[in-house]
Amino acid sequence: MSIFDLRLETERLILRPPGRQDFEAFAAFCADPVAMQHLGGVQPKPVAWRSLAGLVGSWQLLGYSMFSVIEKDSGAWIGRVGPWQPYGWPGTEVGWSIVSSHWGRGYAPEAARAAIDWAFDALGWEEVIHTIAPDNSNSQHVARKLGARVLRNARLPPPHEVDVEVWGQSRQAWLAAR
Template identity: 80%
Template sequence: MDTFELRLETERLLLRPPTAADFGAFADFCADPLAMRHLGGVQPPPVAWRSLAMLTGSWQLLGYSMFSVIEKDSGRWVGRVGPWQPHGWPGPEVGWSIVPDRWGRGYAPEAARAAIDWAFDTLGWQEVIHTIAPDNHGSQAVARKLGSRVLRAARLPAPLDEDVEVWGQSRQAWRAAS
C-alpha cells in the first residue's frame, strides 16, 4: 500500500497522512495562540506551510509522521496526532495536537491510542514517548489516560531549545494494559 493511502479509523476519527488540502485548517491551527502555546508559538502562513511540508516529508523519508485527524461526522480537520522522531529528538514519540474548539471531547487519547498501536504493530517500536512541557497539564492528562508516566527530563533540539518532560511507556507495558 502506498503510504499516502494509509488510513487508521477510530470510532469518531479518521487518521491519514496530511495533504495539501489540509493547509487552510492547518494554517488556522498554527495561527491560534492557544493551540500553539506549547508547540513553539504562532506560525504565520509561510511557516505553517513549511511545517506541513515537514510532516509530509517525514512520511516520504521515514515512512511515518503525524497523521491529519479528521472528524468523521463533519469531515473537518481537527488536529495532528501520530509518530514523530525528527533528527535529535529524545526518542520515538507519538504526539498530539487538537484544535482548541474540540478540546475536552477525548479526541487526543482516542487518536493517540490508534497511533500508538500502529507504531508498535507496524513500525515495530519498543517504546513510545511524549515530550510535554512541564506546565502543559492538558497533555499530561492525555498521557495519563494512555497509561504513560514521566520517564525522564530532556531538552528538545534547536530551534526549539526547550526543556520538556519525557512521558511514555514500553511496548510491553502498553500490551499488558490493553
C-alpha cells in the first residue's frame, strides 16, 4: 500500500494525503486573508502551488505531512490538518487550518484528534505540539479542546521567523485523556 492510499475517517471528515486535485481549493484558501492571517499571509497562486508541492513532498521525504481535509457530505476540500515537521521546526507538530467559510463547525478539533491519534500510533511520536501565534485566539481555543497547554515559546525558522507559543502534550497525557 502506498502512503498516498492512506485514509483517516472521522464522523464527518476524510483525511488523505494531498494531491494535484486539491490545488484550486488550496489556492483559494491561500488567497483568503482571513484564513491566512496567522499562516504567513496571502499567497499568490504560484506560491500556493509551491506550498502544496511542499506538503506532497514531505509525504515522500518523511512518510507524513498535513492531510487534505475533505467534508464527507459535500466532497469539498476544506483544509489541511496533520503532522508537520519541516527542517528546523521546534518539534513534532500536528497543525490545522480550515477554510474560513467552515470555521465554527468543530472541524479543526475533529480532524486534529484523528491526526494526533495517527501521529502517536503510526509515527511513534512522544509529543505533539501546535505552534500558535500569541494573538491567535481561535487556534488557542482548538488547542484547549484537544487538551493541550502552553509548553514553551519558540521562534519559527526562516522564512517565517516569528515568535510562537508552543502548545501541546505528551503521548502519555493524550492517552490518559482519551
